[in-house]
Amino acid sequence: MQTSDAFAGLECQECGERFDADELRPSSPDSQTRQDAADAAGRCPDCGGALAPTYDYDRIDLDRETLADRSFDSQWRYRELLPFEPSAAVSADEGGTPLVEGSSLADELGVGELYVKDDGRNPTGSTADRGLSVALTAARERGVEAVALASTGDGGQSAAAYAARADVDAHAFLPSRSTFTNKAMVNVHDGEMTVVGGRIGDALDAAAESIAEEGWHDLGWFATPYRHEGAKTALFEIVEQLDWEIPDAVVVPTGAGVAAVGVHRAATELERLGLIDELPAIYVAQAAGCAPIVDAWEAGHDEPEPVEYPDTICGGIEIPDPPGGALALDAVAESGGGAVATEDPDILDSAIAVAANEGLEVDASAAAAVSGAWELSRTGEFDDSDTVVVLNTGAGSKTDDVLRSHLMGQGI
Ligand SMILES: [Zn+2]
Numbered sequence: 430m431q432t433s434d435a436f437a438g439l440e441c442q443e444c445g446e447r448f449d450a451d452e453l454r455p456s457s458p459d460s461q462t463r464q465d466a467a468d469a470a471g472r473c474p475d476c477g478g479a480l481a482p483t484y485d486y487d488r489i490d491l492d493r494e495t496l497a498d499r500s501f502d503s504q505w506r507y508r509e510l511l512p513f514e515p516s517a518a519v520s521a522d523e524g525g526t527p528l529v530e531g532s533s534l535a536d537e538l539g540v541g542e543l544y545v546k547d548d549g550r551n552p553t554g555s556t557a558d559r560g561l562s563v564a565l566t567a568a569r570e571r572g573v574e575a576v577a578l579a580s581t582g583d584g585g586q587s588a589a590a591y592a593a594r595a596d597v598d599a600h601a602f603l604p605s606r607s608t609f610t611n612k613a614m615v616n617v618h619d620g621e622m623t624v625v626g627g628r629i630g631d632a633l634d635a636a637a638e639s640i641a642e643e644g645w646h647d648l649g650w651f652a653t654p655y656r657h658e659g660a661k662t663a664l665f666e667i668v669e670q671l672d673w674e675i676p677d678a679v680v681v682p683t684g685a686g687v688a689a690v691g692v693h694r695a696a697t698e699l700e701r702l703g704l705i706d707e708l709p710a711i712y713v714a715q716a717a718g719c720a721p722i723v724d725a726w727e728a729g730h731d732e733p734e735p736v737e738y739p740d741t742i743c744g745g746i747e748i749p750d751p752p753g754g755a756l757a758l759d760a761v762a763e764s765g766g767g768a769v770a771t772e773d774p775d776i777l778d779s780a781i782a783v784a785a786n787e788g789l790e791v792d793a794s795a796a797a798a799v800s801g802a803w804e805l806s807r808t809g810e811f812d813d814s815d816t817v818v819v820l821n822t823g824a825g826s827k828t829d830d831v832l833r834s835h836l837m838g839q840g841i
Contacts (some may be wrong), residue, residue, distance in 0.1 A: 436512045443478025448480070449702055479653040557583045565595045569596075582745055610827045611827065682715075713766070721733035745792065
């Protein structure tokens with residue numbers, strides 16, 4: 430594998446066990462080592478915890494000036510803090526997205542400054558591209574022939590696109606409620622799609638069964654160590670775009686927990702390297718109809734209880750049993766952040782308000798972060814000196830029908 434200089438293998442996020450990346454190789458039926466078991470399963474063979482790349486941070490020589498000299502054109506500019514060399518990357522120049530100031534939104538919320546990190550402007554229109562670029566790089570380096578995942582939509586579309594670039598077969602399992610755009614584009618990228626009746630839990634079950642039968646490489650949330658790793662780069666960019674000012678809050682729309690876990694991890698790495706001296710507060714934003722992480726945070730629990738009857742229009746983040754839930758709660762606690770849930774009408778109203786007043790297109794699920802920020806300012810969590818960043822995880826055009834239906838229903 431063409432790993433980066435300081436990459437020191439995979440580390441279990443639960444028990445701390447490390448696995449040597451140099452031994453990674455395509456799994457075979459007779460591979461019996463713990464290393465292979467960890468790599469094939471994507472999780473720690475000792476405790477089942479999620480894995481994440483780790484680095485020999487003493488070997489990383491990175492300063493603000495070095496970064497400033499690099500063009501702001503893709504996430505691979507942070508090569509010291511990614512596991513693979515840019516020359517090996519399966520990349521479509523994901524990342525490098527704009528941080529757009531929203532002055533009317535800042536006024537409405539009563540905060541000092543508000544910015545939208547517009548990850549809807551990634552190659553397939555979502556923040557999933559960051560992680561799937563890294564995950565497909567790992568898969569190609571391992572010689573994998575086919576990847577598979579269950580997804581609420583954006584991840585399936587993105588995986589199909591990056592698998593196409595990697596010349597790997599992609600199998601996406603999407604619940605029937607996924608958007609037309611997501612389903613159509615999986616096919617257009619030459620991915621094989623299975624539409625599963627029901628919701629994400631049904632798609633996860635169907636994917637798990639086929640993955641076990643076919644031996645496909647699993648790209649599900651936290652089944653690969655690399656999607657939350659790619660998600661880190663959004664925070665690296667935000668801090669640089671703010672000229673190294675640390676935002677008081679980063680509000681992250683949250684389903685599985687990939688983005689929330691990733692951005693917090695990025696901040697801890699910048700702090701460890703001495704590039705920043707405090708952590709931005711991470712706020713998890715969910716839809717009230719499926720808010721297991723928010724519920725756990727408010728109850729003081731370390732991990733979420735699965736939601737039995739999820740019900741929100743925000744299908745992209747309707748994940749009743751989030752695989753990154755415990756890690757997202759850690760991120761919130763360590764960063765001094767919080768968690769907030771808002772109702773569907775408020776979420777859709779906020780997407781429409783941002784489109785109408787700021788001209789920015791935020792998809793229905795990502796808008797949970799906008800309405801979450803609104804709620805946090807209403808409850809006094811933010812004040813008029815705060816700099817708040819909202820992560821827009823998906824392009825508004827992905828859910829144009831949902832947003833327009835809501836608009837028409839209001840009689841506007
Ligand atoms: Zn472990």
